[in-house]
Amino acid sequence: MKLRALVTVFVVLATLVAPVTPGAAAATESAVPAVPPCPKAKAPKVVRSPRPTPPPTVAQHRVVGGEALATPGLVVPPQAPPPPKVTATSWLVADLDTGQVLGGCGPHEYATPASVQKLLLAATMLPRLDPTQVVTVTREDLDIAPGSSAVGLLPGGRYRVETLWLGLLLQSGNEAANALARLGGGPEGVAGGVRAMNEYARHLGALQTHAVTASGLDGPGQFTSAYDLALIARACFADSTFNRYVRTERARIPAQKALGAKGFQIQNNNQLIYRYPGALGGKTGFTDYARHTYVGAAERDGRRLVVTLLGAEPQPLRGWEQGAALLDWGFGLPPEATVGRLVDPGEWEAEPTPTPTPPSQDLPPAQVTTSAGLDDTPGGGRYVPLAVGAVLIVLAVVLVWRMRGSARRR
Template sequence: MIVAGAPVASAEPAGAVALPDGPAPAWLVADLDSGRILASKDPYAQHAPASTIKPLLAMVVLDHLRPDNFARANESHTEVECSCVGLKPGQAYTTRQLLEGLLMVSGNDAANMLADMLGGQRVAVAAMNRKAAAVGARGTKASSPSGLDGPGWESTTTPHDLAVILRAALRYPLIAQIMRQQSAQLPGKTITNQNELLTRYPGTIAGKTGFTNLARNTFVAAAQRGNRRLVVAQMYGTGDLYGQAIGLFDWGFSQYP
């Protein structure tokens, strides 16, 4: 799990940049490999995750389904508040294609279909919560496979847990591959990764955006510089979380000689 480390020294290394703040009021930057927290603000604050919960579903999917498993979409999968990848009822999709739609364009229709392939939404959500506990994200409660909220089924997590979940998800080679893809082919269409850091920040290796009215803007991402890999998680923001993430990554990498 992500673990607290020693406080950051007041005399920062030569060339270090200033630690940024805002527009996300709860955030964390940590070493992706050791789990050591380099800096944080309210890292255990409980907020709705929105679509940043989707890497948790992706892990559950790959624990139970092969990438080449397939099923046919139906109208129940598409009757969902979007963002959507645009599944067509009657069209067959593989697990991998649905994961690409889930992780690259935050497809809530893909989340619904994957949940059905796992045995239904209640089965999928229960498996997501077991997986969260197993990887050390004990402040996380999933209530829907997509991260959408509704009366009586609000999901919650923390910046700490989002970092823990992404760290665990990147141990799945297919998830890591999909999250750094710029584009992918689905039946009848090409989809493009929504993670703007892939083009705005060299070294970005993964990321997942999220937004609902309850969650506001949420974001979790990982980047590499040399042999160092960092993870940044941000929650409950109202502005450019990409810009803040870039600042946090720059600050984090400046802490290493």
């Protein structure tokens, strides 16, 4: 009877420590609710340059603002109604004043910014430049991609800095971006301006943002995230001059008599300010690779919310309409609802920059990243129960042998 009981105990222990087969693991994983994924990016129809390659993932950068924001999928507060369906591959809604993040999808996923990067230029250069100063536009300022957005500034034309800002934020003028970056970049010109943009991004805690062009036109290594854009937008909307510019519906580009050119009117191309009650303004963007990008803000019942979205397709809703739908969803949440926060400027400046680890060739990046108490060796977790099982088998054999010997002696 003792031998039979011992065998029974051994079988139970062996079952508990038996390695999980791939099929059983799959069944276990399927029992855990999956995080709703974000929409996938669509391949661009027009290819003018190699597709930008995102930098290696840095685990510390993905948890800026809270660990819940590290997900590649949807994150919303408990009991929150489902957000509206959008085509953006990543998005985020946050409170401009409290800094609370109300929800998002892939908030820390890398994406190309397009012209919403002009907000980083504005946040960096608005405090540096005198809006009343009259400056001369150069031919180098007009060195932009053929067919890209422009205000219509003329080389040799003389314009107030305020006019350049209006051309940048209303019409997304790429030549205006070059001129403003050059003016604020010191002796290095545009290169100095872009360097200042990257330095200010780090000051804000936008650690996944790297500017290569002042305008947001695609460039190798140029990326941002929906979370970073919210940090940048928050800095912009804290500036009263910026608020005045982005809510301007129409502006006039003055005539250049010395060049024989007449003046003309420009109009704000952000439809949110015309069609959304309480709109505070924002910025649109588009390139072949970035697809449609958008930043918008609005105020309702004393709350100011900002929405950022990247990688959107214009059907069935345009970028600003997707932003408006997400703002409606955010305003419908209680003020205390949150999944994270927007960090304060300077909060991350003292943190050392971690060395990125290239993704493993055998495992996707999410599996390479390790947490405390987890085995990061491919397949390593399977050897622990096998070792325990082997020890138990040896102990069981020894016990059986000793029991049999005791029985023979009796």
